[in-house]
Amino acid sequence: MSGRKDFSQDMAFLIDMTKCTGCRGCQVACKQWNQLPAEKTAFFSGEGYQNPPAMSEHTFTRIKFRDYQKNGQNEFAFYKEMCMHCNEPACASVCPVGAFEKTPEGPVVYHSERCIGCRFCMIACPFGVPKYEWSKAFPLVRKCTGCHSRVKEGLEPACATTCPTAISYGPRGAMIKEAERRITAHPDKYLPKVYGKEEAGGTGVIYLTALPFDELGFKPVTMRALPSYTWQALRLVPGIFIGVGGTLSAITWFQHRKERIRKAQEEAQGTTPTAAEDSANDHKENPK
Amino acid sequence: MTPARVILNEIQGYHRFIKFLIFLVFLAAVGSAIRFIFGLGATTNLNDTYPWGLWISFDVVTAVPLAAGAFTIGVVAHVFHIRKLEPLVRPAIVTGFLGYSLVCVGLMLDLGQPHRGIYVLFPWNWNVHSPMFEVSMCVMAYTTVLFLEFLHPVSERFGWHIPLRLLRNLQLPFAILAAMISTLHQSTLGTFFLIAVDKLHPLWYNPLLPLQFWLSAIFTGLAIVILEASLVHRYMGQPDESDLLATLTRIIPWVMGVYMLVKLYALLVLAEGPFFDRPVLTTLFIAEVVVGLLLPFWMFLQHRIRADKAMQLRAAGLVIFGLVLNRFNVSMFGMILPGQEIYAPNFLESMVTVGIIAAHILFFVLIAKYFPVFEHHPETVDYTIPDRFRKIEGAQPETKAASHGG
Amino acid sequence: MTNHWNDIQHADVILCIGSNPAENHPISFKYVEKAMDRGAKLISVDPRYTRTSSKADIYAQLRPGTDIAFIGGIINHALKNDLIHRDYVVHYTNASFLIDEGFDYQDGLFSGYNAETYSYDKGSWKYQTGAEGRPLRDPSLQDPRCVYQLLKAHYAEYTPELVCEITGTAIQDFTAAARTLCETARPDRAATIMYAMGTTQHTYGTQNVRSYAMLQLLLGNIGIAGGGINALRGEANVQGSTDMALLYHVIPGYLKSPEITDLGLAGYLAKITPKATDDKSTNWWSNTPKYVVSLLKAWWGEKATAANGFAFDYLPKRGGNYSFIMLMDRLQQGGFDGLFCMGTNPIVGGPDSLAIGAGLAKLKWMVAVDLWETDTSVFWKRPGVDPKEIQTEVFLLPAASSVEKQGSVANSGRWAQWRYKAVDPPGEAESDAFIIDQLYRRLKDLYAKGGVFPEPILNLSWNYGDGHEPDIEMVAREINGQFTRDVEINGKLYKKGQQVPAFAALQADGSTLSGNWLYCGSYTDAGNLMQRRGKEDPTGLEMYHNWAWCWPVNRRVLYNRASVDPDGRPWNPKRTVIAWNELTGKWEGDVPDGPWPPMNKPDGRYPFIMNAEGFGRLYAAGLADGPFPVHYEPMESPTGNLLCAQQTNPAVRPPAKLSNREKFPCIGTTYRVSEHWQAGAMTRNLPWLVELVPDMFVEMSEGLASWKGIKNGDMVTISSERGNIQARALVTSRIKPLRIGGRMVEQVGLPWHFGFAGLAKGDSANVLTAAVGCANTTIPEYKAFLCSIEKGGIEA
Numbered sequence A: 001m002s003g004r005k006d007f008s009q010d011m012a013f014l015i016d017m018t019k020c021t022g023c024r025g026c027q028v029a030c031k032q033w034n035q036l037p038a039e040k041t042a043f044f045s046g047e048g049y050q051n052p053p054a055m056s057e058h059t060f061t062r063i064k065f066r067d068y069q070k071n072g073q074n075e076f077a078f079y080k081e082m083c084m085h086c087n088e089p090a091c092a093s094v095c096p097v098g099a100f101e102k103t104p105e106g107p108v109v110y111h112s113e114r115c116i117g118c119r120f121c122m123i124a125c126p127f128g129v130p131k132y133e134w135s136k137a138f139p140l141v142r143k144c145t146g147c148h149s150r151v152k153e154g155l156e157p158a159c160a161t162t163c164p165t166a167i168s169y170g171p172r173g174a175m176i177k178e179a180e181r182r183i184t185a186h187p188d189k190y191l192p193k194v195y196g197k198e199e200a201g202g203t204g205v206i207y208l209t210a211l212p213f214d215e216l217g218f219k220p221v222t223m224r225a226l227p228s229y230t231w232q233a234l235r236l237v238p239g240i241f242i243g244v245g246g247t248l249s250a251i252t253w254f255q256h257r258k259e260r261i262r263k264a265q266e267e268a269q270g271t272t273p274t275a276a277e278d279s280a281n282d283h284k285e286n287p288k
Numbered sequence B: 001m002t003p004a005r006v007i008l009n010e011i012q013g014y015h016r017f018i019k020f021l022i023f024l025v026f027l028a029a030v031g032s033a034i035r036f037i038f039g040l041g042a043t044t045n046l047n048d049t050y051p052w053g054l055w056i057s058f059d060v061v062t063a064v065p066l067a068a069g070a071f072t073i074g075v076v077a078h079v080f081h082i083r084k085l086e087p088l089v090r091p092a093i094v095t096g097f098l099g100y101s102l103v104c105v106g107l108m109l110d111l112g113q114p115h116r117g118i119y120v121l122f123p124w125n126w127n128v129h130s131p132m133f134e135v136s137m138c139v140m141a142y143t144t145v146l147f148l149e150f151l152h153p154v155s156e157r158f159g160w161h162i163p164l165r166l167l168r169n170l171q172l173p174f175a176i177l178a179a180m181i182s183t184l185h186q187s188t189l190g191t192f193f194l195i196a197v198d199k200l201h202p203l204w205y206n207p208l209l210p211l212q213f214w215l216s217a218i219f220t221g222l223a224i225v226i227l228e229a230s231l232v233h234r235y236m237g238q239p240d241e242s243d244l245l246a247t248l249t250r251i252i253p254w255v256m257g258v259y260m261l262v263k264l265y266a267l268l269v270l271a272e273g274p275f276f277d278r279p280v281l282t283t284l285f286i287a288e289v290v291v292g293l294l295l296p297f298w299m300f301l302q303h304r305i306r307a308d309k310a311m312q313l314r315a316a317g318l319v320i321f322g323l324v325l326n327r328f329n330v331s332m333f334g335m336i337l338p339g340q341e342i343y344a345p346n347f348l349e350s351m352v353t354v355g356i357i358a359a360h361i362l363f364f365v366l367i368a369k370y371f372p373v374f375e376h377h378p379e380t381v382d383y384t385i386p387d388r389f390r391k392i393e394g395a396q397p398e399t400k401a402a403s404h405g406g
Numbered sequence C: 001m002t003n004h005w006n007d008i009q010h011a012d013v014i015l016c017i018g019s020n021p022a023e024n025h026p027i028s029f030k031y032v033e034k035a036m037d038r039g040a041k042l043i044s045v046d047p048r049y050t051r052t053s054s055k056a057d058i059y060a061q062l063r064p065g066t067d068i069a070f071i072g073g074i075i076n077h078a079l080k081n082d083l084i085h086r087d088y089v090v091h092y093t094n095a096s097f098l099i100d101e102g103f104d105y106q107d108g109l110f111s112g113y114n115a116e117t118y119s120y121d122k123g124s125w126k127y128q129t130g131a132e133g134r135p136l137r138d139p140s141l142q143d144p145r146c147v148y149q150l151l152k153a154h155y156a157e158y159t160p161e162l163v164c165e166i167t168g169t170a171i172q173d174f175t176a177a178a179r180t181l182c183e184t185a186r187p188d189r190a191a192t193i194m195y196a197m198g199t200t201q202h203t204y205g206t207q208n209v210r211s212y213a214m215l216q217l218l219l220g221n222i223g224i225a226g227g228g229i230n231a232l233r234g235e236a237n238v239q240g241s242t243d244m245a246l247l248y249h250v251i252p253g254y255l256k257s258p259e260i261t262d263l264g265l266a267g268y269l270a271k272i273t274p275k276a277t278d279d280k281s282t283n284w285w286s287n288t289p290k291y292v293v294s295l296l297k298a299w300w301g302e303k304a305t306a307a308n309g310f311a312f313d314y315l316p317k318r319g320g321n322y323s324f325i326m327l328m329d330r331l332q333q334g335g336f337d338g339l340f341c342m343g344t345n346p347i348v349g350g351p352d353s354l355a356i357g358a359g360l361a362k363l364k365w366m367v368a369v370d371l372w373e374t375d376t377s378v379f380w381k382r383p384g385v386d387p388k389e390i391q392t393e394v395f396l397l398p399a400a401s402s403v404e405k406q407g408s409v410a411n412s413g414r415w416a417q418w419r420y421k422a423v424d425p426p427g428e429a430e431s432d433a434f435i436i437d438q439l440y441r442r443l444k445d446l447y448a449k450g451g452v453f454p455e456p457i458l459n460l461s462w463n464y465g466d467g468h469e470p471d472i473e474m475v476a477r478e479i480n481g482q483f484t485r486d487v488e489i490n491g492k493l494y495k496k497g498q499q500v501p502a503f504a505a506l507q508a509d510g511s512t513l514s515g516n517w518l519y520c521g522s523y524t525d526a527g528n529l530m531q532r533r534g535k536e537d538p539t540g541l542e543m544y545h546n547w548a549w550c551w552p553v554n555r556r557v558l559y560n561r562a563s564v565d566p567d568g569r570p571w572n573p574k575r576t577v578i579a580w581n582e583l584t585g586k587w588e589g590d591v592p593d594g595p596w597p598p599m600n601k602p603d604g605r606y607p608f609i610m611n612a613e614g615f616g617r618l619y620a621a622g623l624a625d626g627p628f629p630v631h632y633e634p635m636e637s638p639t640g641n642l643l644c645a646q647q648t649n650p651a652v653r654p655p656a657k658l659s660n661r662e663k664f665p666c667i668g669t670t671y672r673v674s675e676h677w678q679a680g681a682m683t684r685n686l687p688w689l690v691e692l693v694p695d696m697f698v699e700m701s702e703g704l705a706s707w708k709g710i711k712n713g714d715m716v717t718i719s720s721e722r723g724n725i726q727a728r729a730l731v732t733s734r735i736k737p738l739r740i741g742g743r744m745v746e747q748v749g750l751p752w753h754f755g756f757a758g759l760a761k762g763d764s765a766n767v768l769t770a771a772v773g774c775a776n777t778t779i780p781e782y783k784a785f786l787c788s789i790e791k792g793g794i795e796a
Ligand SMILES: Nc1nc2c(c(=O)[nH]1)N[C@H]1C(S)=C(S)[C@@H](COP(=O)(O)OP(=O)(O)OC[C@H]3O[C@@H](n4cnc5c(=O)[nH]c(N)nc54)[C@H](O)[C@@H]3O)O[C@H]1N2
Pocket: C017, C018, C019, C020, C021, C023, C024, C025, C045, C046, C047, C048, C050, C063, C064, C065, C066, C067, C195, C196, C197, C198, C199, C232, C233, C234, C235, C669, C670, C671, C672, C673, C674, C675, C676, C677, C678, C679, C783, C784
């Protein structure tokens, strides 16, 4: 967890789907830079020329195709799936060993050497990004690295570098401003929404589109940073721990009082304690 | 005769049910081996859409509350000092200990990097924002506590009286500690799913999930104790404890009541619909609430039923069913998004889980066979004489009975 | 391209017709979208709804092979409603020229047609001329014999209704396209046309291009920023290779190649050098002799002397048509012993590919020079043939790829950009230059031992150093040209061996040599200008004159003298390509199309300096099939010609194997996808690309699919008279049936990237296509043929 609040200087993607031609240069560039193996596909796994069927341990980004008709007009739409590099990543918050890190540059990176492979990150990610090495006996998680190694050196990510039209890369604040500029400049062309500005508490990938997001196959996501959902419970942990301990001790003390009283009386009477009472002694000694 | 021979002879003497259990456990062992050789992908139906399957939903999310008996009964007996219930404590502790140990086993199978499991302990890895971190810590801590508590009958068996004395004195603090730790992880198992905001269906998703998990763990823990005692009585010739259990049956409905209020409040006030948009989930929900909650609740309210052994058992059974279904609804069914292909555990996964359950019963029986688990009046044991370990009359027959068992 | 890639961003309207830049020229789309950000409108005219169409403001579907009808309709719309750039048309095009009385057009045929020979006697296709042969003109455009009136009459019958009957376009889409384009008739508006193979791969492909060019002339869109008619070239360096005479009918620099009838240099030069009759016309081709002689000097050096006609006799002369189709035809007749496939994969890329496969078996030997084991190089073990039956000996020479060698690559915008070697070729791979060099040296040794007419080889001047392979820099220097002796050219003295500064300095007397006059200026004494990477942009139009070098003479926009009015003032001052500075008496901006003052000034010149008369040609007598484009049907068409009695291009002889309408009711067209390259060797062997498009598919409408009971992903068989192939069905609403003459006709689209060799295999679409070509270029009619489709694979 970064614990930061200002993300305007983080490097971020602005992906303008009205400009994406579906050329898939980004998809190949990603495999090339990350040296990911090709997947064995057959025909197309979805509408248009979509392939492979999904992001996976071998595929960090993918162009989703939509090919349909809307009131007589053809719609042939493309959008780039990748890690959203959330400002406050759910993947990072749930990881028991802190294997995910929101870097100061922006990319959310994964430290495989820490990962124990519990796959909670996969459950937690609202965008279904982290994938697992199902092919291996001792699998690790795989996902878009945001090309952190390039970004650190002042380069743009491989996909952004390759993209001829749709991807801009720069400080998140500037990207959002640019997105809003485009919307106001061409209200006819864009849906008046900057996706990723608030989604999941704000992401490092920002989308513009002409078509409704649900129509493109975007799943609904909350506008709140996901870690806050679990944190609201987890922050109570110490309190509860002490609380429960305290109450139970109190109850114990109270519940055992009678016995102490009886014991006292018996001693007064000077009767020799039975084995049973003897053991009660042990009890009695505890609270001291 | 070599020790091996001894063991073999011993095993030959077992009841065929036990042998069957051993067989199941063996299968599971083989299954686990296969999993490690060929990997999760090849051997399970898990995939990127279903990173968590049967092993998490049952072996962890469900098994943990099922093993809650140990701490609940501990609290009731020691903290609330209802001493007559103490006989129920030890068996519960053994079950708890086995339960948690097997949870760990389940986790090890499910982890991609089991050998790194302990990384969670390394301070430089700590992530207090992670429910998983918290649960792992608790489970490890609690398993240790249970282990220590379990040493009790063990040292009794071998007459290590000093540890015995020590343990005896720690009994109460342990009971409290157990309750503290359990409260945390039982509830945090619920916190797991708070992150699944847009995945878990509104019927189950709400901010009070942790509280509900904790409460349901408590009354189910007690229900388990009932189930266990009754079965033990029925199959292992232990004396009938139903009068003791009746006490529990008076406690359970109270907790259930609170639970139901919380659940109701959460649904009506905190959760945002649509609730009944998906028939299958609706059905599952109704099954969970009506059969697994309202019905046993009503039953426990009836004096007649509380008094009746058989009915006690049935009601407890329903409670347990309710909890299992609830945990599956939350961790599996409720997480299936519309239009997603459905996950069903494959043979190997199921085999392993069955094996784990079998192991639980098996070890319980065996432990009961060789250790004084059903020590009816522990305080009647005299620990004062240091030189030799001796029991007074009366305890004997039970231990024998135990050995006949199975 | 008349313009260049960066210039597309200055357009107000972009017409993508017969091209699919989003998929096949992805980088160009950067500039398309830059223009759109400025509010430009994008029009996509394509039979299929493509990735380009998905970005377009207007999409007009049209039937493959009906571009002339479509554009004819727009020309008619422009003329009828007087939506033309009148000043431009009057001053810069031959609209005002009077045409010979003998010329006329009747029901699809022009005067002078000979049905036996499928050819025209073009005698009557000429301007009326007056004193000393000057063309007669009527600037008022009233004379019924003036090009403008003839044009108007010619396209009057292309009414929106008839056009849409023919093209199958929805009438509102057609009119939307027409309106939007004609808005650019205003001097301050520009439209660009991006075209490619959808335009050219037809039996009247050249006329398709003509129709676009004519529209642009009428709208005053040639020579200006954001305008022009832009061929999106194909192979990465195909511009360079055509400049260097890849095609049989030219020698380097688009000089007409000599024929066996050309007995001497003088006669040849006289034949190919056009004459101007108007002193205001520059008639640049009048320099032809300088270029031919300089070329001969480059090739035969000292051995090329005035005495021997500069070794003109050494130059091979052609005895007919050596176009691809003809060569393949001859191959099938067993007309060749050997074949070099140097960077080509004809058994996948050529039309009627089964026949080509059969032809290859008639070869004694074949040399394949390639990066990969191409389908062609393993034709002898292709499915269905028995290698034992094939005697051809095949040599596969591994070639170095573009990143494994240095040299220039010329893009569609004519920018020659130098590329450096990034890595060494793997294994035994060698550059093409090395292979050619070795070939030459060995041939020379053989000829040294004797042979018929050895001189051309023995006397070849081949001075590229004695390194492992020819020194490419030296080759580049020779292509630019050098002085062969000390000469003085208007006051300036040049030493022997010095680089020629520009083609204006080339001489016809043998004092200069130049491998390609167009590239003269690319490698001067200043060095290798193709290596420049200067980013200065004084014009603000992103011409980047210091970035690489572009022919001719680093001029970025061709015909830029037409971007100004006759007094030299830019039509659109906001986007000034060039402007005449009255004070300095000089042009400013881009390198002008010649230094002479604007037309209206004393000794000013007409803008279209490459045409003898100096005017843009709305009427072009040069082509084989008529001065005006006429709508004809493709060789294989589902319908009769709704426009005129002439069904197909009268200048094209129908081939033997034709699919008929009854048996093959569907229109078939072939095209590319972003994910694969051409005949596929380069991409079907790359797992990352195979992953994206793993196997051969055919796109079809939902209607056709349900009619044939085909579901998405099903294996289907597509058949034509040439053969049948199988492919996976891609059922999509992007493909729609067309209403032709009131009847619905189905079309299917096939990528042509697949073949039987490589990592990803599939049937080649060219099994289906017909070996018939354009009347002028003989480019095969890949884009329109008839086929039928059935459920189930071939086995099934
Ligand atoms: N990714 C990729 N890019 C390439 C190539 C490649 O193989 N792969 N090849 C390169 C080469 S060599 C070339 S020549 C270019 C070719 O570039 P393009 O010409 O763009 O390529 P095509 O897809 O063959 O044809 C373009 C469009 O013409 C449409 N069309 C078909 N018939 C007609 C018609 O009659 N009229 C009109 N108006 N349109 C028609 C087709 O539907 C297709 O969408 O691409 C170059 N770029």
